[in-house]
Amino acid sequence: MSIQKLAEKILNFKEAKIKERIKKKAEYRKKFDKIKKKEKEIEEIVDQIEKLYDRWKDKVRRFPKDIADLFSQGFLPKIKDIKAEDVEKVLNQLIERYEDKRYSPITLGLLISLLFNRTVNQYVKEEIEKGKKLEEIKPLNVTLDAKNLKHPLSLLGYENQEKSCLRVMGDVGYWIGYFMEGGKLIINGKAKGFSLSAFSQRNKGEIWYQGKRIWPR
Numbered sequence: 082m083s084i085q086k087l088a089e090k091i092l093n094f095k096e097a098k099i100k101e102r103i104k105k106k107a108e109y110r111k112k113f114d115k116i117k118k119k120e121k122e123i124e125e126i127v128d129q130i131e132k133l134y135d136r137w138k139d140k141v142r143r144f145p146k147d148i149a150d151l152f153s154q155g156f157l158p159k160i161k162d163i164k165a166e167d168v169e170k171v172l173n174q175l176i177e178r179y180e181d182k183r184y185s186p187i188t189l190g191l192l193i194s195l196l197f198n199r200t201v202n203q204y205v206k207e208e209i210e211k212g213k214k215l216e217e218i219k220p221l222n223v224t225l226d227a228k229n230l231k232h233p234l235s236l237l238g239y240e241n242q243e244k245s246c247l248r249v250m251g252d253v254g255y256w257i258g259y260f261m262e263g264g265k266l267i268i269n270g271k272a273k274g275f276s277l278s279a280f281s282q283r284n285k286g287e288i289w290y291q292g293k294r295i296w297p298r
Contacts, residue, residue: 123167127174130192168200169223176227176234186254190234194241197223201245201264220246220264227251233273238266241286258296261286 172193179189201221208218221244227234228251235254238247243263252270258279267289278284280296288296 123170123174126171127178130171130175130196131178133192165222168197168221169225172197172223173226176225176230179230179234186230186232187235187256190236190254191239193225193234194237194239194247197245197247198240198242201242205242205244215244218244220244222246222248224248224250227253227270233270235273238279238286238288241266243285258284258286258288260284261288265289 175189175193178184204221205215205218209215223246225234225237225247227249230251233252233254236256236259237249237253238258238261239256240259241247241261241264245264246267247264248267248269250269253268253272255274256276257268257272257274258266259276260278261284263285265287269291272290275288279288280298284296286296287294
């Protein structure tokens, strides 16, 4: 091989490497921008929920159905491009702000359950529109990190939906598993009290508590 051809080969190799690096940088930038966009979207959703909470907090008392109706009037925000990790981030950001904001453990627990239910229903609808049958749709699995809360959240699992699996790491409050419509609720901590409906024939879901299934019996 002549010196000229060798030089051309080396030059072509360097150019290919440069193009490859440029391509990788562009892909990284695109991925980074997408992540930042999603983070901003999640933060905006959490901000919207906070405003909704502040709007209705003085009208909240102790009846779950009344609270649910109030929040429904406030139009809970939707999570776009539903993925379990995004839903998880939204719910856990609410929990992170919980202590600072001094949220009511009843109201926030219900709000988390309502938002999760709405998102699951939205997810199921979108999957069916893609051509999937209901039995082919995998449950939306979300884990809440509640290990460090001084005041455990109540009403988790409120009207839990069929294609949902809500796992709570940490202790929970009262009225857990209130009239579940399906799905699975997993508590990896202590519960102050379950809803009476959690152990009635009206509970169509499944409850696991400290590693054991307690409903259906």
